[in-house]
Structures are given as structure tokens and as C-alpha cells.
Amino acid sequence: MIKARPLSSFFFWWGALLIGWLLKRRFNKIVIRDAAVKPDHSYLLMCNHFSFLDGLLAYYLCHKALKKKDAMKSLYIMVLKKQMQKNKWLKYCGCFSVEPRKRSMKQSFEYAAEVLSTPGNVLLFYPQGNLESIQVRHIQFEDGLRQIVPQIQGKCQLIWSSNLIEYFESTKPSIYFNMLDCGNSEEFDFEALQKKVNLHHRRAMEKNIRFTKEPV
Numbered sequence: 001m002i003k004a005r006p007l008s009s010f011f012f013w014w015g016a017l018l019i020g021w022l023l024k025r026r027f028n029k030i031v032i033r034d035a036a037v038k039p040d041h042s043y044l045l046m047c048n049h050f051s052f053l054d055g056l057l058a059y060y061l062c063h064k065a066l067k068k069k070d071a072m073k074s075l076y077i078m079v080l081k082k083q084m085q086k087n088k089w090l091k092y093c094g095c096f097s098v099e100p101r102k103r104s105m106k107q108s109f110e111y112a113a114e115v116l117s118t119p120g121n122v123l124l125f126y127p128q129g130n131l132e133s134i135q136v137r138h139i140q141f142e143d144g145l146r147q148i149v150p151q152i153q154g155k156c157q158l159i160w161s162s163n164l165i166e167y168f169e170s171t172k173p174s175i176y177f178n179m180l181d182c183g184n185s186e187e188f189d190f191e192a193l194q195k196k197v198n199l200h201h202r203r204a205m206e207k208n209i210r211f212t213k214e215p216v
Contacts, residue, residue: 002081027127047161141193160182
């Protein structure tokens with residue numbers, strides 16, 4: 001397993017400036033519908049996984065919703081080992097490796113729980129486990145959360161964000177971050193969390209529907 005070396009606050013800030021500049025050039029609007037962030041916790045940030053831009057979008061969200069509120073210290077990201085072997089620089093950006101269906105996967109989950117046992121650490125996690133269409137209305141969780149969350153020592157806030165893209169009147173898309181406070185790790189229930197996330201995700205999609213009333 002390849003362990004992470006997270007960015008210092010200085011380099012994270014410069015990275016956030018660069019990514020913010022890139023996203024503002026690419027998108028017409030960037031809207032964050034935020035959730036209350038609990039102080040003195042670690043944070044498991046979960047998002048829907050639909051694009052190669054997901055990492056940049058989550059980095060921007062961390063900066064705006066967590067770093068600027070002084071809640072976040074270091075960002076960690078779980079990445080496929082083959083991607084880290086191809087891109088060795090990822091290690092120095094807070095990425096650590098996972099190999100699905102291999103023995104080392106257990107070690108990766110233990111490392112993730114260790115990261116989340118330190119207040120101020122943020123772990124970016126995609127529960128779907130695969131790239132999926134942004135049009136999907138049901139978020140299907142893989143089993144990783146069951147392995148990680150029960151091992152966390154200390155207070156960890158679970159946060160979900162449904163990230164959605166629309167065009168409407170512009171030739172450039174707009175991105176909407178729809179955040180949800182999913183409670184603490186001590187309250188973790190896999191099935192209840194998946195149900196809560198899916199209800200929120202459906203409502204987030206409905207917020208962007210302007211005029212059409214869909215049949216139930």
C-alpha cells in the first residue's frame with residue numbers, strides 16, 4: 001500500500017487558488033448549498049462520482065466549505081493503486097492507494113480509519129466505487145464504508161455532497177454542490193445512511209427542475 005503525504009496549508013492554499021481560477025473559467029456559476037460543519041471533528045466527505053473533474057470539484061468544495069471555516073487541516077484521497085503507480089506525484093497531494101479485491105484493501109481501510117481518527121483531517125471518498133452517469137437517481141454504495149467507519153477512533157462527521165451540473169441559459173455549465181450533514185461516526189448505520197443520501201440526492205435533483213412537475 002502507498003501511503004499519503006498531504007499538502008501543507010501553504011501549498012493547499014495555492015492549489016485552491018489555481019483550481020478556483022480554472023473552475024471559474026470553465027463554469028458559468030458555482031453554487032454551494034452548504035451544511036453545518038461540526039468543530040473539532042474529522043470529516044468524511046462523500047460525493048457522487050461522475051467525472052474526471054470530481055477530484056478538482058471536491059478540492060474546491062473542501063477549501064470553501066471546510067478550510068475557510070478553520071475546520072480542516074489536511075486532505076486525504078483514496079486512489080486506485082494503478083493510478084498512483086502511473087502518477088507518482090499523487091502521493092504528495094494526500095493520495096493513498098487501494099486495490100479492490102486484494103489483501104491490501106484491508107490495510108487501506110485501516111489507514112483511512114486512522115486518518116479519520118485525527119481531528120481536522122478530511123478524507124474524500126466516493127461510495128459508488130465507480131464512475132457513473134450524473135443522471136443516476138439512486139446512489140448505490142459499495143461496501144467500503146462498512147469497513148472504515150466502525151474503526152474510527154474519536155469524533156468524525158460524515159458529510160455528503162450531491163454535485164450536479166446544469167446549462168440552462170448559458171453555453172457554459174453551472175455546478176451545484178448540495179451538501180448534507182449525515183451525522184457522526186458513532187451513529188453510523190450503513191443502510192440508514194444510504195437511504196438518507198438517496199433521499200437528499202433526489203431532492204437536490206428536483207431543486208434544479210424549474211417548471212416540470214414529475215409524476216411520483
